[in-house]
Amino acid sequence: EIVLTQSPGTLSLSPGERATLSCRASQSVSSSYLAWYQQKPGQAPRLLIYGASSRATGIPDRFSGSGSGTEFTLTISGLEPEDFAVYSCQHYGSSRWTFGQGTKVEIK
Amino acid sequence: EVQLVESGGGLVQPGGSLRLSCAASGFTFSSYDMHWVRQVTGKGLEWVSAIGTAGDTFYPGSVKGRFTISRENAKNSLHLQMNSLRAGDTAVYYCTRGAYDSGGAIDYWGQGTLVTVSS
Numbered sequence: 048e049i050v051l052t053q054s055p056g057t058l059s060l061s062p063g064e065r066a067t068l069s070c071r072a073s074q075s076v077s078s079s080y081l082a083w084y085q086q087k088p089g090q091a092p093r094l095l096i097y098g099a100s101s102r103a104t105g106i107p108d109r110f111s112g113s114g115s116g117t118e119f120t121l122t123i124s125g126l127e128p129e130d131f132a133v134y135s136c137q138h139y140g141s142s143r144w145t146f147g148q149g150t151k152v153e154i155k
Numbered sequence: 156e157v158q159l160v161e162s163g164g165g166l167v168q169p170g171g172s173l174r175l176s177c178a179a180s181g182f183t184f185s186s187y188d189m190h191w192v193r194q195v196t197g198k199g200l201e202w203v204s205a206i207g208t209a210g211d212t213f214y215p216g217s218v219k220g221r222f223t224i225s226r227e228n229a230k231n232s233l234h235l236q237m238n239s240l241r242a243g244d245t246a247v248y249y250c251t252r253g254a255y256d257s258g259g260a261i262d263y264w265g266q267g268t269l270v271t272v273s274s
Contacts, residue, residue: 082260084200091249091264092200097257135200139259142213144190144202 049073049138051147059155066123068150070136075116080139083112083121086149087132095134096121126152157181157263159250164268171240175268177233177250185228188253190261191235193246193270203248204235218244240272 050073060066070081078099084092094103096112099119109124123130131154136147163175175191191203204224205213212224223236233250247267254262 077258080258082258084261091266092261093264094254094260094262097254097260101257103254103260103262137200137260142205143215144192144205144259144261146192146200146202148199 048143049076049140049145051136051138051145053134053136053147053150055150056148057151057153059153060126061155062126062128064126066121066126066130066152068121068123068134068152070114070119070121070147072117072119072138076138076140078115078119081112081114081119082137082139083110084135084137085130085132086135092135123152157252159252159263159265161248161250161265161268164248164270166271166273167240168274169241169272171272172236172238173240173270175235175237175248175250175270177265179231179233179250179252182252184226184231187255189224189226189233190251190253191222191224191233192249192251192261192264193244194249194267195246201246205253206233237270240270242272244270245272246270 052071054069081099083096086092100112133149135149158180160178190205206224221239225234249267250265251261252263254260
């Protein structure tokens, strides 16, 4: 069973700064099956990235995903006020869907 | 516009049963895999079940044998029958749609329905 570990747990940054979020898989996974989501308080998650690096429909290009094997990264190139939220990675494999525990990006 | 609206949540005693439903609209329901995903307040997301377009079903070990996912394509409806409920099943349950040709990603989420298992 794949376990996804996200770090850091909380990232404190100022608007305009660059955010780098990590998602580590317990074993090597195909990048085709790695996704990222954003969730704001009281709202359902929103798909940001699929296939490790493809942006979902309507997602601004300040959001980018990268990585392979066991290490994946979500980068927000310049934080906007609406980007402060919780971000979760997710993997699909062997008919199982697994989520990381999330990284909270908060205003410093 | 894609819409997923859950119903059926509420308070149930340990060992009890509950049936969640999801009304889907704005897309060809029968053409998409569907999932239930849950979230304990303040915690991470947990995948609960999936059903493919052919009716094939999938569950994690934590709910296998207790939960049953089903779909009614004629009514654009998704269901989750939950039996032998435990305190650990307390969470917001989201009805979600599997994104087409996107490597298992989930592209639409309902607003969720709260299930509380408590005596």
